Amino acid sequence: MYSYICVKLNLGCNIVKLRVFFGILFFLLIACNKQEKPVVAFYYWKTVFKLSNKEKEVLKQNNVHKIYIRYFDLDLNPKSGEPFPVSPIHFETKSNDLAIVPVVYIKNKVMLKRGIDIDNLAQKTFDFVELVNKKNGISCKEIQIDCDWTLASKSNYLKFIEVFKRISHKKLSATIRLHQVKYFEKTKIPNVDSGVLMYYNMGTIAPDTLNSIYDRRIAQRYIKSLRKYPLSLNFALPIYSWAVHIRNQKVVGLRSKLNVSELKIDKNFEQISTVFFKVKQSNYKKGIFYEEGDLLKIEAVSSADLKGMAQDLEDNTAQYPKEVIFYDLDEFNLKNYEKNIFKQVLSCF
Known part of the structure; x- marks a missing residue:
């Protein structure tokens, strides 16, 4: 009888332990499923x-509270060879309902300049x-630096980031390319503080x-490295398009704001494949000259x-992004x- 009672007690204890184990497992699964989804940004x-009604509508529909605005580019002055801001932003629409993140695009040749005063450049940029x-009544908590730095410009770029972060006293993010991952x-x-993977x-x-904008075969060569990348990343995905202007098998330029539906109704162009259009007769379109035979x-x-x-990003990332920026x-x-x-x-994450 004593042995029987002991066996029964042990069995009861084991059942309790199993229930506790599966209970903990259940709550862990729930916690994993409650992983906070990323939000939409642009x-x-x-x-x-200057936001159009359509652009405002999309922001509202997607509950967008943050927008990354290119403030200016940093390039080298062709005369003096010194860094200078190019095409600064001009605000015609108030941005009271949006958190603004200024983005400064730095051309790599700026960071390649010999003898460049990084401290002075960071101060002037900020x-x-x-x-x-100040001019537009904007108060920002974050600034983003966009630069496709290389091994040759690495030293100057990393120093620029250090100096800029120190003097700005703001959250700092940077764009990251696949090869840099x-x-x-x-x-x-x-x-x-965080990076944005430019997935295009x-x-x-x-x-x-x-397709130079997105090619899954190329992406597959790099994306598995995401799991080992130590910096917290958000993801940027492309929704833009362009037309590559080709003459005599050579690229002569990129043409923005042209799409398939527009070219299909233009009698000067003939669709010869899914992505290629041929110029039937020489013409001007949006200020660009297209010669007969161009593609x-x-x-x-x-x-x-x-x-x-x-x-693909969800399958290969070590942690979910907080934002997906389009x-x-x-x-x-x-x-x-x-x-x-x-x-x-967003539902894919």
Whole structure:
């Protein structure tokens, strides 16, 4: 009888332990499922900040509270060779309902300049951002630096980030390219609070059939490295398109704000494949001269591409992003997608 009671008690204890174990497992699963989803944000990359009704509507529909606005580019003055701000933003629309993140795009050749005074450049860059803010009544908590730095410019760029962060006393983010993720031990990691992975512009602009904006085969070479990248990342996805202007098998330029539907109804162009249009007769279109025989290759990203990109990122990231930032907020880009595309993309995470 004693043995029987002991066995029964042990069995009861084991059942209790199993219940506790499965209870903990259940709550862990719930916690994982309650992983906070990222929110939608946008880049704004025009020189005049003036939101159309369509752009305002999209911001409202997607509950967007933050927008990343290109404030100016940093380039080298062709005469003096010194860094200077190019095409600063002009505000025509008030941004009272939005958190503004100024973005400064720095051309890599600025960081490659020999003998450049990094401390002076960082101070002047911050001062110019503050000047734009003051002029337009904007108070920002974060500034983003956009630069595709290389091994040759790495030292200057990393120092610039250090100095800029010290003098700005603001949250600092930086754009990160795929090659900088895969080879971060060589390219190093900027001392910022967070990064934004630019998941586009993956290939070379060329007269062939490849899409330079997004090519999944190219992305697959790099994306598995995301799990090892130590910096917290948000993701930037493309919603823009362009036409590659080709003459005699050579690229002569990129033509913005041209799409398939527009070219289909233009009698000067003939569609010869899914992405290629041929110029039937010489003409001017939007101020650009197209010679008979020229080709236009449309490079765009479909809704299916966007959802596939999000799924690939979700499968390979070590931690979910807090934001998915779409490049860029422009009525021309928005009309190429269905109304709820941004929510569809976020549902992949």
